[in-house]
Amino acid sequence: MSNLPCRPIATMPLLIRPVAATPHVPAVAAWLHAQWWQAGGHSLDATAAFLRKATGPAAPCALVAERDGVPLGTATFDTDDLPARPDLSPWLASVFVTSAARRQGVATALVKAVEAMAATQGVRRLWLFTPDQAPFYAARGWVQAGVEEYRGSPVVLMQRDFP
Numbered sequence: 001m002s003n004l005p006c007r008p009i010a011t012m013p014l015l016i017r018p019v020a021a022t023p024h025v026p027a028v029a030a031w032l033h034a035q036w037w038q039a040g041g042h043s044l045d046a047t048a049a050f051l052r053k054a055t056g057p058a059a060p061c062a063l064v065a066e067r068d069g070v071p072l073g074t075a076t077f078d079t080d081d082l083p084a085r086p087d088l089s090p091w092l093a094s095v096f097v098t099s100a101a102r103r104q105g106v107a108t109a110l111v112k113a114v115e116a117m118a119a120t121q122g123v124r125r126l127w128l129f130t131p132d133q134a135p136f137y138a139a140r141g142w143v144q145a146g147v148e149e150y151r152g153s154p155v156v157l158m159q160r161d162f163p
């Protein structure tokens, strides 16, 4: 009989690494395609191709968070994101966590991972935009920097400065 401890999955460590280095490209591509890329006119194949190339450590780098081999969420350190502001770079983009894995700190860990990547690359100011999650980012040190338009709707532009 095995003496292996039985551990609830939520207490297992969260592993965050570039999605290109994992078997999770198809799963992450499906999330991002359904969430944003399809509406932008991109195919699922194009989404997956971006993920395979976004290896970092310089932007672009698409990360996946997984626990016990199960992919739970993703975030990207990207060179560009908001078409209305091509003057701004780089960006925290495409933060997504599966419904079942929400409210367990997965997005918080992904945001911190992208911030750490940016700081390591010597970035002094990181940008993001969000239609409805500004309070989430504000609680994590992000500051509102204006209101912009994305696909015909207003979005909040936010910045995070590094010393």
Ligand SMILES: CC(C)(COP(=O)(O)OP(=O)(O)OC[C@H]1O[C@@H](n2cnc3c(N)ncnc32)[C@H](O)[C@@H]1OP(=O)(O)O)[C@@H](O)C(=O)NCCC(=O)NCCS
Residues within 6 Å of the ligand: 073, 094, 095, 096, 097, 098, 101, 102, 103, 104, 105, 106, 107, 108, 109, 129, 130, 131, 133, 135, 136, 139
């Ligand atoms: C927005 C989103 C990324 C948040 O992901 P998440 O993994 O649930 O985020 P976290 O768990 O890190 O934090 C969410 C809340 O859960 C709380 N939380 C974290 N760990 C928790 C735990 N163990 N138990 C209870 N609550 C917890 C956090 O405090 C946070 O609340 P707060 O914002 O009031 O501080 C997710 O809902 C999502 O993917 N939404 C759809 C896509 C989207 O809108 N992306 C953002 C684009 S800008």
